[in-house]
Structure formats: structure tokens, C-alpha cells
Amino acid sequence: xxxxxxxxxxxxxxxxxxxxxxxxxxxxxxxxxxxxxxxxxxxxxxxxxxxxxxxxxxxxxxxxxxxxxxxxxxxxxxxxxxxxxxxxxxxxxxxxxxxxxxxxxxxxxxxxxxxxxxxxxxxxxxxxxxxxxxxxxxxxxxxxxxxxxxxxxxxxxxxxxxxxxxxxxxxxxxxxxxxxxxxxxxxxxxxxxxxxxxxxxxxxxxxxxxxxxxxxxxxxxxxxxxxxxxxxxxxxxxxxxxxxxxxxxxxxxxx
Numbered sequence: 226x227x228x229x230x231x232x233x234x235x236x237x238x239x240x241x242x243x244x245x246x247x248x249x250x251x252x253x254x255x256x257x258x259x260x261x262x263x264x265x266x267x268x269x270x271x272x273x274x275x276x277x278x279x280x281x282x283x284x285x286x287x288x289x290x291x292x293x294x295x296x297x298x299x300x301x302x303x304x305x306x307x308x309x310x311x312x313x314x315x316x317x318x319x320x321x322x323x324x325x326x327x328x329x330x331x332x333x334x335x336x337x338x339x340x341x342x343x344x345x346x347x348x349x350x351x352x353x354x355x356x357x358x359x360x361x362x363x364x365x366x367x368x369x370x371x372x373x374x375x376x377x378x379x380x381x382x383x384x385x386x387x388x389x390x391x392x393x394x395x396x397x398x399x400x401x402x403x404x405x406x407x408x409x410x411x412x413x414x415x416x417x418x419x420x421x422x423x424x425x426x427x428x429x430x431x432x433x434x435x436x437x438x439x440x441x442x443x444x445x446x447x448x449x450x451x452x453x454x455x456x457x458x459x460x461x462x463x464x465x466x467x468x469x470x471x472x473x474x475x476x477x478x479x480x
Contacts, residue, residue, distance in 0.1 A: 299429030
């Protein structure tokens with residue numbers, strides 16, 4: 226199955242944390258400082274410089290984000306590969322947060338078991354989202370699975386949302402192109418200054434979101450997503466709607 230980026234977002238956005246930037250305040254519960262979620266205040270001008278910290282996590286981890294032969298690879302985000310379990314990722318962040326000798330400032334802002342971990346790292350927010358197969362869908366393959374057994378299974382990392390200050394989109398794109406090559410598709414309207422540039426990479430997808438302000442495009446969110454996990458979620462999402470009927474049929478057949 227080849228996952229289409231547009232199909233991926235149209236379905237996953239209704240199920241997971243892939244909302245457009247305007248919804249971030251309510252969903253993260255974090256207001257931020259200055260123009261982190263809002264437009265620049267009167268007299269202020271964001272996006273005139275690109276601070277290196279915004280890409281420090283990605284740039285410092287070549288083993289996880291690297292150029293392969295031909296198409297660049299996206300095998301995870303920073304030091305955490307795709308499909309890392311929730312508990313393993315949380316343990317790594319706790320170790321970073323409590324490390325006295327660390328060169329970075331890391332704080333776990335919020336977490337929901339087997340759903341997401343919101344991390345502030347050097348002043349930038351990263352929302353790590355996790356997925357596990359819904360119980361009705363899991364029972365299609367494991368008919369005797371109990372809810373208690375399902376609750377013991379851990380969700381796996383499939384998506385990271387980077388929440389930036391309000392920065393000019395061309396400066397963000399320049400850094401992404403430098404690292405991953407030119408984007409493979411785009412929905413950006415040059416007149417409205419909104420939409421997204423999309424990178425289809427080996428192992429993952431990147432979405433850089435555009436927002437208009439004073440007739441200029443700005444970016445404050447970038448989504449990184451596992452391609453294989455996206456394909457899995459889309460397939461299981463389709464099964465979810467007729468899982469009850471399939472289970473009933475299995476019960477009849479197995480009697």
C-alpha cells in the first residue's frame with residue numbers, strides 16, 4: 226500500500242493530533258511565551274533570523290535523520306526511532322531532563338499514557354504521538370484477546386509535531402531543503418500564503434505548514450510522520466468501522 230500524503234492527513238487528522246496550527250493552544254494546554262502561538266505583537270517582528278536551536282535536535286542526530294542512496298531517509302525523530310514504545314521514549318526524556326551534565330534543557334511538559342508526550346527542549350515544544358491498534362480491531366486477529374491484555378500493550382511512536390516560534394516560512398524551508406532536498410509536493414497557495422510543503426522520504430513524511438501574516442507566509446508547526454505506521458493506521462482505521470460485524474461473523478464461523 227502506498228500512502229498518499231493528502232489521504233494520510235485527511236483521515237489521521239480526525240483521529241490523532243494532526244490539527245492545523247490554530248488549534249494548538251487548546252489541544253496542548255500551553256500558551257507559550259511571546260509569539261510562540263500568536264502572531265507577532267505590535268512593534269515586534271519575528272522570523273528575521275533563523276535560530277539554530279529550532280533544528281538542533283534533528284541536525285545533531287545523523288543516524289536517525291540521514292541521506293540515503295537517492296531519496297533521503299526519515300527513520301525517526303532525533304534520537305528516538307519510529308515505533309519506539311511509549312515507556313521507552315518517556316524513560317529517555319526523563320533521563321535527559323534529570324541529567325546534570327547535559328548540554329540541553331529538557332522538560333516533560335505533559336503526558337498521557339500511550340497517547341502523547343509533550344516535551345520542551347531548549348525552549349521549543351515537541352509533541353511525540355503514539356499509536357496502538359484499537360481493541361475491536363485487535364480482536365479481529367486475536368479473537369480471545371481480553372481488554373485487560375490489550376491495556377497492557379504499549380503504543381508506538383509514529384508522529385512528532387514541532388511547535389516553533391512564528392518564523393518566516395522561507396527560512397524554515399531553506400533548512401529543510403538543505404537537510405532533505407527539495408519538497409516532493411505542495412498545497413501552498415502563493416496568494417493566500419497557506420497550505421503545506423510535503424517531503425515524501427524513505428521511511429517518513431514531513432509537512433511544513435504555512436500561515437499568512439501581513440501578506441507574508443510564516444511557519445510555526447512542522448509534522449514528521451512514520452510512513453509505515455501511517456499505512457498501518459489507515460488500514461486499521463478502515464477496519465474499525467466494521468469490526469463489530471467482522472467479529473460477529475467470526476463468532477458464527479468458530480462455533
